[in-house]
Amino acid sequence: MYSYIQGKLVVKNPAFVILDNHGIGYHINISLNTYTKIQNESETKLQVHLQITEDAHTMFGFADESEKILFQQLISVSGVGCSTARMILSSITPQEIQQAIISENEKLLEKIKGIGPKTAKRMILELKDKMMKAGDLKGIATTSFAHNNMQAEALNALMALGFSRTQADNALMKVIKNQPNIVSIEALIKDALKGM
Secondary structure (H helix, E strand, O other), rough: OOOOOEEEEEEOOOOEEEEEEEOEEEEEEOHHHHHHHHHOOOOOEEEEEEEOOOEEEEEEEEOOOOHHHHHHHOOOOOOOOOOOOOOHHHHOHHHHHHHHOOOOOOOOOOHHOOOHHHHHHHHHHHHHHHHHHHOOOOOOOOOOOOOOOOOHHHHHHHHOOOOHHHHHHHHHHHHHHHOOOOOOHHHHHHHHHOOO
């Protein structure tokens, strides 16, 4: 239905954006990978995937086509929904996801919230050949981001991903205590996710 939406970024945080396209504000869920790429932009073009369920139409956005393709491959696996696929893309880099599947690294996949041993095995079984044929995912990268309100933004992002405020707060405090010099919001969120 939609391929991409281009417009002005009215609201931007690590879990979602509101993209204004000719006066219509689209609420689009994003991964940390996409947030990293658009964090300094005032306007952007996002590749989108629309999920239609009985009670909602939910849009997921991606900074590039390769991340969208990876997302669609992940949700093609039985037991991996859109929210879980976004969690995967927010927990480890797309290259790490692809490498884990190709090298059959179940342990790395199982560390991601929502992925148990059966789902990890299923992901490897169903996606390994596709990913080997496709080769490297191009155009996917991550960069560092420092921000004064890093903890508050990380807390909002974790709550938007479905965690309770207490859960998110505890996980963030643990990361900050163990790594006081952490300078990237993405690293803070990823480490918090690993500890949950």
